[in-house]
Amino acid sequence: MSDIKPRTAEFDKYNTVVNPDQYAIAWRPFYEKGVADTKDFRSAYRNETDVFYGQNPAQILDIYYPKSAEGLAPVYVFLHGGAFREGHPAQYGFVGRPHVERGAIFICAGYRLAPETYYPDTIWDVAGMIGWIYHNIEQRGGDPKRITLSGHSSGSTVSALASVRTDWQPKVNVPTDVLKTMVFCGATYDFRTEFVGNLVTDKERREEATALCNIARVPERALFTFGVNEINRGDGTRFERSARSLAAAMEDKGTDVRIIPLPDADHQGSCASLCDVDGPVLDAVTAVIHGKPWPR
Numbered sequence: 001m002s003d004i005k006p007r008t009a010e011f012d013k014y015n016t017v018v019n020p021d022q023y024a025i026a027w028r029p030f031y032e033k034g035v036a037d038t039k040d041f042r043s044a045y046r047n048e049t050d051v052f053y054g055q056n057p058a059q060i061l062d063i064y065y066p067k068s069a070e071g072l073a074p075v076y077v078f079l080h081g082g083a084f085r086e087g088h089p090a091q092y093g094f095v096g097r098p099h100v101e102r103g104a105i106f107i108c109a110g111y112r113l114a115p116e117t118y119y120p121d122t123i124w125d126v127a128g129m130i131g132w133i134y135h136n137i138e139q140r141g142g143d144p145k146r147i148t149l150s151g152h153s154s155g156s157t158v159s160a161l162a163s164v165r166t167d168w169q170p171k172v173n174v175p176t177d178v179l180k181t182m183v184f185c186g187a188t189y190d191f192r193t194e195f196v197g198n199l200v201t202d203k204e205r206r207e208e209a210t211a212l213c214n215i216a217r218v219p220e221r222a223l224f225t226f227g228v229n230e231i232n233r234g235d236g237t238r239f240e241r242s243a244r245s246l247a248a249a250m251e252d253k254g255t256d257v258r259i260i261p262l263p264d265a266d267h268q269g270s271c272a273s274l275c276d277v278d279g280p281v282l283d284a285v286t287a288v289i290h291g292k293p294w295p296r
Contacts, residue, residue, distance in 0.1 A: 038093035081153025131172025156187035186270030232267030
């Protein structure tokens with residue numbers, strides 16, 4: 001991999017930054033703070049950055065380690081958002097700090113973005129990263145049998161697809177149930193009525209890219225969180241509708257589901273809730289990662 005340079009974390013050309021008038025919230029300050037908080041996190045904890053799981057500059061993992069752990073640590077994998085066209089692990093590493101403080105290994109994962117890559121290649125990036133983690137994390141002190149996959153926005157969308165499908169696991173030589181626990185945050189999971197061109201270029205494949213239409217398996221446990229009116233661009237209530245539909249479908253098939261609506265969260269706030277020590281979500285995420293009872 002030495003001849004491959006990882007994709008840079010520059011955000012000046014992101015659509016959210018170049019065209020702020022198209023969004024109800026400001027994204028440049030979000031990215032600036034995310035980069036700064038991630039740098040601070042890196043200075044405090046042992047980490048590996050830009051670890052390749054594939055041959056593409058975007059296929060990288062940033063791995064953060066707890067200062068101490070009893071036995072193999074649980075592993076929390078997070079896929080950033082960005083409407084499938086922006087985002088980088090160096091902008092979202094901050095999400096993992098409280099989880100590392102609580103004894104988990106945190107992995108912030110990058111994946112190929114539009115316009116370079118669309119569905120179905122996006123799902124194969126998730127397969128590749130989970131395969132790499134499963135086969136390599138034990139030698140780094142992590143438990144390959146306790147991988148929790150999570151994401152925000154587009155990262156949560158593609159995580160949901162991976163969690164319900166069974167076609168990718170044999171290709172990376174992992175158990176079908178490798179994803180037993182999931183955390184979903186601020187995302188759309190049903191493209192039958194809402195077409196997301198940054199993910200799917202062919203409208204005829206909308207159902208194929210919809211988690212609700214492809215439930216071949218379900219995780220044992222799943223947390224769903226979202227803003228009740230998660231403003232950013234378009235209808236802010238769509239995240240709740242979509243999450244509740246997928247949560248109900250998973251619960252019907254046996255998943256232990258917890259739903260946490262966030263009355264005052266915008267699209268950035270839902271992401272921040274995953275690491276907010278004063279909010280209602282962090283303890284629930286911890287319960288998922290560590291296999292503890294749901295907090296009351």
